[in-house]
Amino acid sequence: MEKIKKKIKKFQSSFGFLLIVLTAVFLLAFSAQAASIYTYPTTGTYQLGGTFSLSVHVSSPNEAINAISGTISFPNDKLEVTSLSKNGSIISLWPQEPGFSNTNGIVNFEGIVLNPGYTGSAGKILTINFKTKAVGIANIKFSSGSVLANDGQGTNVLDSLGSTSMSIEVPITGPAASEATNSPITVGTLPAPQIKSSTHQNPDAWYNINQPSFSWELPSGVSGVRLLVGEKPQVTPTVNYIPAISEKTLDVLEDGLWYFHVQLRNSAGWGGITHFRFQIDTKNPDKFIIEPQVEDDLTNPIRRFLLQAEDSGSGIAYFEIQIDDSELMKWEDDGSHVYQTPALKPGRHTLIIKAVDQAGNHISNFSDFVIKPLDKVVISSYPHQLSSNEIFIVKGSSYPDSQLMISLQREAATPKIYNLKTDSQGYFTFVADEKLREGVYKLWAEAVDSRGARSDSSQALTILVEPTKFLKFGTITIDILSVLIPLITLIFSFIVLSWYSWYKLKSIKVKMRKDVAGVHDVLQKEIRFLKIQLNKYSNIIKKSKNKSKLTKAEEEAIQAFEEDILDSISRADKHIADIQKDLR
Structure with missing residues (x-):
């Protein structure tokens, strides 16, 4: 009996160990295919009327991926999108440019990572720049998404979609308390007044207005007020106003850091003093030079530019960049002063950049550059004429391991685009996924290499697809009878x-x-x-x-x-x- 119990315990322990091993293997296999799309930061607090940036990332640490798409929804009563930025994105090819709708409160994106794909935990897809519109909690989340593995089958390995919650608050006017007030110097006198400004609300920000306006409340019993403006942070005002005034617009001031001092008087004497800091910068940046970086391969679709901008006032805050007729995007320097374009199509391009300082003053410059196309796709074999029951096959060659986009258009219909890949020697065989209907077709192809460089479209070829003999006889009979x-x-x-x-x-x-x-x-x-x-x-x-x-x-x-x-x-x-x- 004792031996039987020992055997049972031994079997239970062995079975338990086996169950743990199987569970671990299953979890490892599952985690190997897990991918996620998320936004960063996930939380934050921003002032009403302010702006912030939200970056979209993909994580797939265990399996290479080659296609990412998603739709992000946001409350359009509290937020609005000002621009989208593709700078620093892992996406090398955009079938459709990222877009947004402030009316519907959505952002859409769909991109391709060329071979060998992307593997990692923080692949940046794009940056969304928001502006706050109303006070409250703004929840930003994905309404749909997909991440396709680079396994030749397009397996969707998406496991989770992230979200972000932002708190929007009313901005605090006036300076911080630590530099705003002094305690009353005599018992019974008035405390330092709270100063508001309609032109310079935030003491830490720069403004390009040189005639600032200020206002303050006059409590009961005020008999006079003293004011002073200057560059010293802690002084006693000396300009008296009797009777007391509650607002003041200053004369034109020079650019720089200033302080506005206010002190109230009652029957007990002069009270505490408020020292309101404000900053003025009305001049454009001093200089801005765009220097293209040397590129030996003129087919490279991604170009780099050194941006040399100087501003002796408030300093450069960000750059507004536009390439050709694309949407204007905001770009912030990471310290390298080098801007890198997304993958562009072949042809002549114009890069227009505006350097904006902290006060909103700006200076613009531009640079023209040319991206040469790759060699055209060579189509070596295709049927000039075939019947509608035959399989349509096209053969040709291009760059090794490159992506091809084959366009097939039936008469005036919208072209249907097929994506395929060349082999290690650059050859390809395209087989239509369905038999073609009778009609006249046009076929052309483009190549895209691993960098995103493109070729021009190959010469459009004409293919005549005729009905089968039986259908042709039936068609003739129908025509006669008709x-x-x-x-x-x-x-x-x-x-x-x-x-x-x-x-x-x-x-x-x-x-x-x-x-x-x-x-x-x-x-x-x-x-x-x-x-x-x-x-x-x-x-x-x-x-x-x-x-x-x-x-x-x-x-x-x-x-x-x-x-x-x-x-x-x-x-x-x-x-x-x-x-x-x-x-x-």
């Missing part, structure tokens, strides 16, 4: 319409013959009746003629009337006969 069927329909419609018109006309003629015959009968009856009446009246006239002799004119009139009546009857009979003849 013409023949409407033609037959038109002829049939014409025949039916002609028959209907003939039938309708015949029916009208029959009806008219009946109507004319009826009219003829009625007319004959009326004529007979008219003749009877004429004979009747003629006999009456003749009888009256025997009694009283008519004049010759009356006899001629009666004779003419009888002839007219008979002539009208004859013409009516003739017209009716003609109508009946036409209707036969």
